[in-house]
Amino acid sequence: MLHLPEVVHRLFQLSTNPAENQLLRSGFYYEQCLYYLSAYGTHLALVSFYMRHNCVTEALTYLINKDCPEEVFVEGVLQPSLERGRLGVLQGIMEKLDPGLDSCVCYLIASCQFLQRRGFYHCLYQLQQFMMDHVRAAMTCIRFFAHGAASYVQLGAGLSSFFLPQTLAQRWLVKAKEHLKTYLQEQQGRGAGRKRSSVNSFRKTMSSSDVSRHMNTIELQLEVTRFLHRCETAAVSKSASTSPPSTKPSASLPTLFGGTPMKVEVACKVMLGGKNIEEGFGIAYRVIQDFQLDAPAVYVRAGQRLIRQRQFASVRQLLKCVGESGSATKSDCDALLLSCVAAADKAPAKELESLVLEIKSSENKVM
Known part of the structure; x- marks a missing residue:
């Protein structure tokens, strides 16, 4: 800290060079601000002062030494670093000051939570890689x-x-x-990662x-x-001349990373997406098996969609694939046919009769 006699001494020795005088005055005011902020200011005020003067090392050192709350780090250090695009610089200084990151774990956890709440997922990903x-x-x-x-x-x-x-x-x-x-x-001891006891305890574990x-x-x-x-590219190419495809973003595009209903939708989408049922049935069947989905329910859902689209030949293809899968019973096949017949609205009598004739159980046949 710069004491008053030294300040007075420096003021009396100001050079005649304007640039040098400005530098001396800047140092003088900087030290005075530090003095008053240290004596009367809050942790956040002092840390913010350091960051405004690009003194990231000093800000982090103060945070660690004073064991400041996580909120001070997030508001005083993390947010300014993000605004300036200097998250990588901040990470480098943190690792230099605290190679094991033991003293910074609480700040890293708070940072990840903040970034996730704000939806800053690329910054979150960068921090997760750093940790x-x-x-x-x-x-x-x-x-x-x-x-x-x-x-x-x-x-x-x-x-x-x-x-x-x-x-x-x-x-x-x-x-x-x-x-x-x-x-x-x-996990198997072959990784060459850095050893970080506290950070390792925070890292998500999985069997x-x-x-x-x-x-x-x-x-x-x-x-x-x-x-x-x-499949969808081929379908779009065929219909491009009549109706251009919609490109409106969807928040619910089905993938295998969603819950069971979404996985069922993926299985149906694959099953019905090819040129014929056989083309996509193999992949759809793997989805059903890998995630232990209710296979009859998936088949029924796919069959009803085909019926609504008046694709009666495809229903018979689906029935053939289900029967040859090796895991479906005659009862499952009958349930598929009955659901298709029930869903058929004003379908040609000949097509309905053809489906009814495929039913194995005489008790289920409807004439």
Whole structure:
């Protein structure tokens, strides 16, 4: 701290050089502000003063030494760093001052919570990578995958990402898989990551079996994306001359990362998306098996859609695929047919009779 006699001494020794005088006066006022803020100001006021003068190291040192609340870090350090696009610089200084990040864990946790609340997911992802929180980083990548997508045409073409318009959406899934793979390696003792005791305790943990299951889901979603992109692109090309496709973003584009109803929708979408039922049934059946979905309910839902679209031949194809799947019973096939007949509204009598004749149980037949 600059004491009054020294201040007076420096003022009397001001140079005749205006630039040098300005520098001396700046130092003088800086020290005076520090003195009064330290004596009478709040933690936030002093930290904000440091940040305004680009003294990030001093601000962090003060925060750590004084054990300031997380709110002071978020408002006084994190937000100014974000506004100036200097989150990476902040991370570097934090690691230099506290290589193990043991003293900064509470600030990192508060930062992640703040970024998630504000929807700053790219900054959140950057911070998760810095903390080597691979599981949460993978979840963030999955969030990026279908954000803002209106259809699988966009997902496959790489036009769906609101954040990185020129990047293929599938790359986010590849990154997610890489994070999970790295996490598995670290769990098995083969990772070369930095040792951070406190940060490690904060990092999300997951069993090896759960990680493998998530990686399988990512692989299956990539296959679904490629298939539906090809199918929807072909459909759009056929109808382009009559009605241009809608590009309005949808918040509910079905993916395998949603709940059970969304997974059922994906299975139906794949089953009905190909040139014929056989083309997509294999992938749809894998979705049903991998997520232990109610297979008869999925078949019934798909069949009713076909009936409403008057695709009676496709209903028979669906029945054939279900019967050959090896897991469906005669009762399941009958339930599919009965639901289709019940959903048929003003369908041709010949088509209805053809479906009724496919019913195996005589008790279920309706003449």
